[in-house]
Amino acid sequence: MITLQDKTVAFLVAPEGVEQIELTGPWQAVREAGGAPRLVSTRSGRVQAYNHLERGDSFPIDAEVGGSDTTCYDALVLPGGVANPDALRQNPAAVAFARSFFDDGKPVAAICHAPWTLIEADVVRGRTVTSWPSLHTDLANAGANWVDEEVKICTGGPNVLVTSRKPDDLPAFNQALVSEFAKA
Template structure:
């Protein structure tokens, strides 16, 4: 994975901290360069469930970058994070750009909500936090209850996981996808 740059797209607040920090560490340990992308500049506010956690500096906004600047994308979860992102056309377009370019994407927990909005789940097999099952099915995906799912469809790889307990498997599958 040496020399590859991976975007981590998060809202200004609401990302589940461990779903940001653990994949971030995995990318760094594999020799990649993670970059924090958000809709606003400055710092983002992470959460540990409903409690405020750390803040993190934004490297670039979705207005300053595109999928062509990166080798892959991580979408961390948290309930508020993807709910905010799916309402921002710039963020949705940024995500869609990775699929249009056939670049690998990894999404955990509630993050697939943003993928539904980007209309990139049709025909895919994936997992998520269980409450997204109906949303993903209505958007044309096949939802399964597994620790991690790697789906290759139309030339792009999508890695999905259900929750923080799945992070070890999620991180390994994401790093493998980004290394290909």
């Protein structure tokens, strides 16, 4: 059995909105593996989740990126949806927070539109990734090799990067991120 015992995993989200299943699915996978998921955002309060365009649940934020020390976390998950990564990539503190996991060689997992934040952090150059198909050109322009696969584990860089395309890929994404986070 794979375990994330004693591992704390940051989930970086924008309070304006995140795709609910892309937050709760990986969150549950981390928790079931014995890890400690923490919700990190650009401000305190709560994050609003969405089920596509319909308002979903809201979740309490554990820490703000501006005052959060990345040494407290063993890995990073970037949930998708469109609004979440679009807001995060415009926030310098959020971009720096995401980039620090690459600088420190810690594993990162990103699903759907979440690689937009990684493009802004300039950490996809030379990496093989997947995403929601509409990001193909953005990722290629940022120097990444885009593939259309359920889940892609890229080990060719300073850290492990796990990417997936969409909510339908969550079972494979969750399994891959738990496995890779456990190795770190």
